[in-house]
Amino acid sequence: MDSVAKEFGRLQKNGKFDRIIEDVDEMIKRLERVRNTIENVPRSRREELAILKSETKEWANKVNESQKEIHGSLSKYAKSLDKKFKVDIEGAYNQNAFPASSKRLLDRAIAMHLIREGEFEVADQLIKEANLDIPNELELEFMNMYRILHALERKDLGPAVEWAALKRDRLALTSSELEFDLHRLQFVHYFTYPDGSGTRLALDYARNNFSVFGERYLPEISKLMCAFVFQADVESSPYALTFLSPSAWTDVARAFTKEFCSLLGLSSESPLYLSAVAGSIALPTLLKVGSIMREKQTEWSSANELPVETLLPPSFQFHAIFVCPVSKEQTTDANPPMMMPCGHIVGKESLDRMSKGNANMKFKCPYCPNESMPHQAVRVYF
Numbered sequence: 605m606d607s608v609a610k611e612f613g614r615l616q617k618n619g620k621f622d623r624i625i626e627d628v629d630e631m632i633k634r635l636e637r638v639r640n641t642i643e644n645v646p647r648s649r650r651e652e653l654a655i656l657k658s659e660t661k662e663w664a665n666k667v668n669e670s671q672k673e674i675h676g677s678l679s680k681y682a683k684s685l686d687k688k689f690k691v692d693i694e695g696a697y698n699q700n701a702f703p704a705s706s707k708r709l710l711d712r713a714i715a716m717h718l719i720r721e722g723e724f725e726v727a728d729q730l731i732k733e734a735n736l737d738i739p740n741e742l743e744l745e746f747m748n749m750y751r752i753l754h755a756l757e758r759k760d761l762g763p764a765v766e767w768a769a770l771k772r773d774r775l776a777l778t779s780s781e782l783e784f785d786l787h788r789l790q791f792v793h794y795f796t797y798p799d800g801s802g803t804r805l806a807l808d809y810a811r812n813n814f815s816v817f818g819e820r821y822l823p824e825i826s827k828l829m830c831a832f833v834f835q836a837d838v839e840s841s842p843y844a845l846t847f848l849s850p851s852a853w854t855d856v857a858r859a860f861t862k863e864f865c866s867l868l869g870l871s872s873e874s875p876l877y878l879s880a881v882a883g884s885i886a887l888p889t890l891l892k893v894g895s896i897m898r899e900k901q902t903e904w905s906s907a908n909e910l911p912v913e914t915l916l917p918p919s920f921q922f923h924a925i926f927v928c929p930v931s932k933e934q935t936t937d938a939n940p941p942m943m944m945p946c947g948h949i950v951g952k953e954s955l956d957r958m959s960k961g962n963a964n965m966k967f968k969c970p971y972c973p974n975e976s977m978p979h980q981a982v983r984v985y986f
């Protein structure tokens with residue numbers, strides 16, 4: 605991989621890229637100026653065009669020179685890639701997966717990805733050129749998200765706390781712990797100031813901010829308050845793990861991104877990114893399938909389904925919702941999914957109904973002959 609990285613580095617360092625862009629921009633400006641002049645003073649047309657002709661020639665030579673150098677580095681880079689990746693991945697390609705009608709969807713997925721990555725300028729250009737229907741408000745939302753994330757990078761929790769307080773009711777609907785987590789991190793941040801000067805700040809912060817969370821997080825808050833006993837030596841205290849976790853800031857930034865996207869009705873990761881990574885993981889299997897199909901001269905018949913199982917890591921497995929098979933209702937915190945000893949799962953309300961609300965009454969599972977009692981059922985978390 606080293607040789608590929610080396611060539612890529614060389615290509616990136618090639619200063620001619622910027623030069624060409626500058627030259628092209630300059631030429632565009634020049635052309636626009638000439639057009640204006642000719643429009644305003646038609647008599648000057650012949651003279652202006654003659655000057656332009658010689659200028660264009662000179663310009664083309666200059667750009668060609670710069671381009672030659674880039675082309676050199678580019679072909680070296682391509683050669684290093686060819687040397688490293690000898691497999692021809694064409695065999696895994698299925699043209700039915702991308703019919704011409706799906707081009708718009710693909711354009712849309714790319715534009716959405718760019719917005720989510722904070723590449724607003726490029727996204728705008730694509731939306732304009734592909735004539736996509738993506739509301740400008742969405743971009744504004746993501747600009748706000750990046751503003752808050754950048755503040756988090758600077759260890760400034762203010763904007764995130766403000767946002768979470770504003771969305772408190774909606775976050776509560778999904779039992780989100782984000783708002784308290786943000787406050788806790790602020791407390792820990794003060795508490796662990798290297799010179800110990802922050803304990804007073806931490807105490808004041810707790811007094812001013814924790815009261816709202818008293819009901820739901822009392823045990824957590826009590827624990828945090830006990831930290832003051834160890835303030836002289838947090839590192840060797842039972843708090844070391846929680847208070848000095850190196851990933852605390854990235855964890856909270858990730859949780860914030862997830863909640864922010866979920867309130868917009870979007871997944872926390874860009875679907876395009878997930879599909880591309882899942883596709884790369886599946887690539888070796890797909891190549892194999894491709895070669896077997898060619899050998900047996902069969903065709904991939906089901907357009908929306910892969911002909912093989914692809915094992916993806918757990919982070920690629922989604923269980924967004926669970927619907928009780930008895931009541932056909934989506935489970936919630938108030939009506940959570942419950943698993944009976946036989947392994948079948950129903951919503952808690954269905955369980956209560958089947959046992960007539962009596963935790964010790966035996967009842968038959970609606971899906972198998974096993975009998976059990978409601979108190980034997982355990983809550984399932986997806």
Ligand SMILES: [Zn+2]
Pocket residue numbers: 944946947948969970971972973974
């Ligand atoms: Zn069962």
